[in-house]
Amino acid sequence: MPRAGTAPSRRTCLARWPWVLLLLAGGAAAQEDSLPSLTGTPGDAVRGRAIVTTRQRGLCLLCHSGPFPEERFQGDLAPGLAGAGSRLSEGQLRLRLVDGRRLNPQTIMPSYYRSEGLHQVGPAWQGRTILTAEEIEDVVAFLLTLRD
Amino acid sequence: MRRAALALLLAPLIALAAAAQPQSGFELMAPETQAMQRDDTANPGMLWVQEGEALWQQSGCAGCHGDAAASMRGAAARYPVYDEARAGPIDLAGRINQCRVERQGAPALALEGEPLLALGSFVAHQSRGLPVAPPADPRLAPARAQGEALFRERRGQLNLSCAQCHDDNAGRRLAGSPIPQGHPNGYPLYRLEWQGMGSLQRRLRNCMAGVRSEPFAYGAPEYIAIETFLMSRAAGLLLETPAVRP
Numbered sequence: 001m002p003r004a005g006t007a008p009s010r011r012t013c014l015a016r017w018p019w020v021l022l023l024l025a026g027g028a029a030a031q032e033d034s035l036p037s038l039t040g041t042p043g044d045a046v047r048g049r050a051i052v053t054t055r056q057r058g059l060c061l062l063c064h065s066g067p068f069p070e071e072r073f074q075g076d077l078a079p080g081l082a083g084a085g086s087r088l089s090e091g092q093l094r095l096r097l098v099d100g101r102r103l104n105p106q107t108i109m110p111s112y113y114r115s116e117g118l119h120q121v122g123p124a125w126q127g128r129t130i131l132t133a134e135e136i137e138d139v140v141a142f143l144l145t146l147r148d
Numbered sequence: 149m150r151r152a153a154l155a156l157l158l159a160p161l162i163a164l165a166a167a168a169q170p171q172s173g174f175e176l177m178a179p180e181t182q183a184m185q186r187d188d189t190a191n192p193g194m195l196w197v198q199e200g201e202a203l204w205q206q207s208g209c210a211g212c213h214g215d216a217a218a219s220m221r222g223a224a225a226r227y228p229v230y231d232e233a234r235a236g237p238i239d240l241a242g243r244i245n246q247c248r249v250e251r252q253g254a255p256a257l258a259l260e261g262e263p264l265l266a267l268g269s270f271v272a273h274q275s276r277g278l279p280v281a282p283p284a285d286p287r288l289a290p291a292r293a294q295g296e297a298l299f300r301e302r303r304g305q306l307n308l309s310c311a312q313c314h315d316d317n318a319g320r321r322l323a324g325s326p327i328p329q330g331h332p333n334g335y336p337l338y339r340l341e342w343q344g345m346g347s348l349q350r351r352l353r354n355c356m357a358g359v360r361s362e363p364f365a366y367g368a369p370e371y372i373a374i375e376t377f378l379m380s381r382a383a384g385l386l387l388e389t390p391a392v393r394p
Contacts, residue, residue, distance in 0.1 A: 022235075044221045053242050055323070059306075061323060062322055062323045067297050072324065073323045073325070074321075074323065074324060075320075075321055075322050075323050075324070076321045077320050077321070077322065077327075080340055095193065108308060108312050108313075108316075108317070110305070110306040110307055110308070111307065115305075118303075118304070118305060119301065119302060119304075119307075119361075120303040120304060120362050121303075121304055121305050121360065121361060121362065121363045122304065122360050122361055122363075123307070123355065123362065124360075125304070125305040125360045128278030128305070130305060130306070134357045
């Protein structure tokens with residue numbers, strides 16, 4: 001123990017407080033920036049790819065582009081999906097899919113696993129999330145494979 | 149080098165100037181679609197205009213209004229206008245039906261039905277080439293404000309507002325198609341996706357369903373409020389009825 005026998009003075013104790021606070025705040029922010037698995041079971045990347053590239057299910061390519069040469073019509077309203085798995089962790093990807101509004105209330109990214117706090121939802125969609133928990137896990141698993 | 153720096157400095161200013169000037173959805177269309185709109189013999193919307201002209205004659209509109217080319221010129225550029233009976237704005241389709249019911253003792257035409265689309269197209273066509281010129285009528289202010297609030301309100305399961313696409317992301321590509329600024333300067337218009345003619349309300353309903361929200365019923369005051377706002381937002385753009393859109 002390097003500090004054995006040297007009782008820290010009151011002054012150094014106080015001086016350390018800001019660091020402790022910063023670490024605490026950092027820890028809280030890190031927690032807010034990611035989410036644990038919704039199902040406890042790893043998703044299926046193959047199914048996830050199908051969700052991402054199927055316009056009516058994932059809707060992803062309306063706004064995002066990605067490494068899908070077979071998909072002719074891709075959007076440019078949002079960051080490209082290529083390399084998503086190296087830029088963001090599993091938990092970070094999950095939070096951004098589940099409810100990106102927690103990070104940026106103004107985001108145009110829909111919250112894929114949230115059904116409350118919405119307005120004038122059509123009858124066919126009321127009380128339903130855009131994707132199921134299993135589908136979110138599948139998409140997360142797929143996005144993690146996009147490494148470059 | 150200096151020229152490049154100057155261009156960098158000026159680019160945001162030029163972009164700002166461009167943003168201040170409304171841009172018709174026409175500008176974003178493929179050249180073939182633009183050519184289809186420009187050529188009256190190729191523009192399918194002209195069939196509705198011709199049908200509307202026949203209805204104008206048959207329904208006796210000319211008895212009061214005379215030659216539509218003179219009496220209707222400019223109407224579509226102004227509407228919606230304030231209507232005493234409604235104590236609020238009335239759109240062109242609403243005025244046509246009001247005229248039928250109250251002055252001709254005829255039944256109202258079904259909203260979005262072909263006869264009303266035809267008559268509306270014929271009347272609006274008389275303003276083609278005129279700038280959108282919403283009236284400076286203070287009685288329209290509440291509807292305009294309501295329309296703007298609806299334009300900016302997030303809605304539906306996808307939780308998107310009109311403004312998030314048509315203000316914030318206009319010109320970018322949604323699934324490969326450029327997002328227009330969303331101006332109402334060509335209605336009723338022929339939409340290739342519809343293979344038919346439709347009103348602004350039909351188009352608004354498409355977007356509302358697209359974000360998985362419950363559209364208002366045809367003729368709802370909310371649509372007319374949105375139209376009142378959109379017309380003020382489009383002021384100066386030239387009327388294109390019958391426009392063609394993808």
